[in-house]
Amino acid sequence: MDERGLTQLGLVSALNRQYLTKYHQKDVSRWLNTGNRTTSGVIGFPKYETMSILADFFGVDVGYLTGETDERSFNLQHACDYLSLDGSAISALRKWVREGAGSTTDDNSMHSYRADTLNELFSSPEFGSMAAKLLTLHEMSTIWRTNPERFSSLMSSLASDSDLPDDLTFQLILGAFYGMASESFSALLRSAYPIPSEQQFEQLIVSHET
Secondary structure, three states, X not given: OOOOOOOHHHHHHHHHHHHOOOOOHHHHHHHHOOOOEEOOEEOOOOOHHHHHXXXXXXXXXXXXXXXXXXXXXXXXXHHHHHHOOOHHHHHHHHHHHHOOOOOOHHHHHHHHHHHHHHHHHHHOOOHXXXXXXXXXXXXXXXXXXXXXXXXXXXXXXXXXOOOOOHHHHHHHHHHHHHHHHHHHXXXXXXXXXXXXXXXXXXXXXXXXXX
16 A cells, blocks of 8 residues: 555545445455454454455455565565565566567567567676676675674775775775676676677678678
């Protein structure tokens, strides 16, 4: 409800309009208090028909509403378990791949083209090397955000042999980390999406002219 910016009355109105139901605000209040104990006992889940309507309205599986999965769908939960990634990361990838996807042939072609773009990237033999550089950056960033004192100590240790001022040395060290990641990323891009070298391009021009 918060994600949609809906009040209890707003949800009732939207459900009744979309599904031709006859819910009332007290129904929503009861749903929101599922599991709470009252003088008459514990408030149970709504009937399955209601759960199905709510799941369809919010674009989630019924299992998400009942607490069987923390993700919006069991498919997403399985993907998270298999890849060890957060649902937000997988959802972001899926959203990008499916953006613009519709019922027409052109829409479906774009869907496939976007999927192929990521397939080439992640299946490149250079991906592991680039990811290793990202891991180093992530470790440094995490230390900086969670333990600035440790980060400062680590930087000082790395800069102990330098004759340059500390602030300049720190910038050079951090720049080197980002530089290595950028170099690996460039290698990954060249591997995933190869284009002609200068010599090959010149040969193509000559071949075309003849």
